[in-house]
Amino acid sequence: MGMTMTQKVLAAHAGLDEVKAGQLIMAELDLVLGNDVTSPVAINEFNKAGFDSVFDTQKVTMVMDHFTPNKDIKSAENAKQCRDFCSGYCIRHFYDVGDMGIEHALLPEKGLVAPGDCVIGADSHTCTYGALGAFSTGVGSTDMCAGMATGKAWFKVPSAIKFNITGELPKYSSAKDVILHIIGMIGVDGALYKSMEFSGDGLKNLTMEDRLCIANMAIEAGAKNGIFAVDDVTRAYCAGRVDREFTVFEADADAEYDAVYDIDLGEIKPTVAFPHLPENARTFDDMPEVKIDQVVIGSCTNGRIEDIRAAAEILKDRHIAQNVRCIVIPATQAVYLQAMKEGLLEIFINAGCAVSTPTCGPCLGGHMGILAKGERAVATTNRNFVGRMGHPESEVYLASPYVAAASAVTGRISQPQDLVDEV
Template sequence: MAMTMTQKILAAHAGLKEVTAGQLIEAKLDIVMANDITGPMAKPIFEEMGSKVFDKDKVVIVPDHFTPAKDIKSAENAKAMKEFACEQCLTHYYEIGRVGIEHALLPEKGIVVAGECIIGADSHTCTYGALGAFSTGVGSTDIAAGMAIGELWFKVPSAIKFNLVGKLSPHVSGKDVILHIIGMIGVDGALYKSMEFVGEGVSSLTMDDRFTICNMAIEAGGKNGIFIVDDLARAYMQEHSVKTYTEYTPDEDAVYDEEYTIDLSAIRPTIAFPHLPGNAKTIDEVRAMEPIKIDQVVIGSCTNGRMNDMREAAAILKGHKVADHVRVMVIPATQKIYLQCITEGLAEIFIESGCTFNTPSCGPCMGGHMGVLAAGEKCVSTTNRNFVGRMGHVDSKVYLASPAVAAASAIKGVIACVEDI
């Protein structure tokens, strides 16, 4: 029977020859990940199920959401995860000074590779599909079960095929692609479906573009996002990991609920207006409006805190100053990227232009710390969600955009793109 990439991975991990959309299966897990918010909630459930993790090399703890700890409660949560990691002798625990934003850190450390079945107690776990893995976010109860027994049940998702053609224009990135797609199909357009990306246009996308696209699959309601494995993905895994991996390709006659062809060359810089990632408008539509004055810019997160994102933002900010009424936070996603920004001179560019240059953290993305918005404030952010109150006060507004748009907006003081500088 013909299967999609996701269906093939799930079949292999369930020990089945084939699976079909809607089928309930129990699959073995390669990686189980939790952070400093979800891990503490999973811990008491785990303790009821047993005293040992199923594999100390396959359970990963990354305290990244409220770290450096912003208050006593977040410090206690981080402490609980540290103690758990020590008790369980976990190989992969990342304390302050070694931590990074989880969805950038795991690929960088070579913990996740193609063909694996991965769960994380964070909705943006779907990021790792950029490497050709099945990865999805689950709740803390499921994470507890996964840590204890190394297996979890799934309903096999149906799929949507995105055939990518053409090549992106300068200063247009994977963030613009996924905002364009979500704007096209809606925030529930891929509800519990696998978003599968194939086509000759894939080869023109950087790995950072692909991580960004898969990261936001959940914002279209997707169960997961996944790219076909090519030479660029193989080179990335060879550089970062020593693990063996398995490549899965979709059968030519695999069944998809919908199929779309996306011409990358036609995509313009795209901004998601409040209060949904699907409320997408091109920069050309924005220019037809009254200028939207902003108060804050955030460049970073698990969506756009990677090295290419830092370089793009720095190249635009170089020689410019941030608008007087705008505060800008630049947050590299990992310690490695942070250091690379310093050695390449990007940190100096950020600081001289008037930005803060902060330690890796999820902080401002979900209104945790390091950039909470006050009532009435507007923020252009390279993060992944712009729900009501997402980054602070319920009367604040968040506009999702690429690092290029964010940097240009910081300079202009209104929503803008590189063409406007």
């Protein structure tokens, strides 16, 4: 029996001709990632174990993004610990305030991940890099510690689910709607410890930003990783970013999958995940009126330039509703600068929005937009668990930048078509 994309990547990094689902392997790592929340724990363990060097100063990276700019003394101390560690061990890829971004938007942008790579990160949304045809997965801080020291990690080889993508997205439907549709279909445990593998003729109609969004939320279906077949879109994205040779792995024709799903992009409608799970997906064919207090447009899921443009398209020459707060967070400094050059920040400010420096901020209930008891937010983030963005009796509704921006204008969950029809 043949191997899936993920199994081929893992076999190559384990130095094996083949691997099978359920097999335990030790794999060589191309990149080890931590942030300002998870790295301090790994650093403490690193010191406790008596390690005196990292395996490769070019292949360890830390990004200060969760509580930055620092919101309190503890977050400042965490960032300082990371800063001192990276300085002391001459770690090349350390990103701090002013030169940072939300980690899972920043690392692909910087060219630190390439097709065929094997990546671990002490953050669950490390699965984002599968958009580039890499195997990437989230791990705990102790695994991050071991990875920094040895350049290796243990894995149980996952089985896989295949998603055959066809068609093209309609106007105002987006990659966020695709992944919410899929999670609504298979559930938050529908891909538990499996690889979600995306291929098919329709991939050519998905940009790299689309793929990064979809792969980012693979973990919300319980997946070990998400991974996209490498094509011309991937190669074009890597050109000028990735400065090293890389290997493209393709699934064998006789690869075994636990399930195969056909996804026609042309049938995807604007979708909203209701509290308190990403699987609670609804389209506007079945949408009650839900008044909102806040909108957040950003995160590692939807803070890239295409997302910012989509929100600006809806908000141009419009103003957000009274008593609604709208916070726009470009995912990286490069996205922020591009948005400024295109006049998008002016659109947001004229619409009554607040524009923030890159940060994870409100996504995890950190800062820059915490919800009070009883408040509701539409967010382009990836999780809407109880208390995710603040008070345990607040509510988060997950949506695309199009839907989030339209909702900010109307003060209730709305689709862009509602505004177009009003005109």
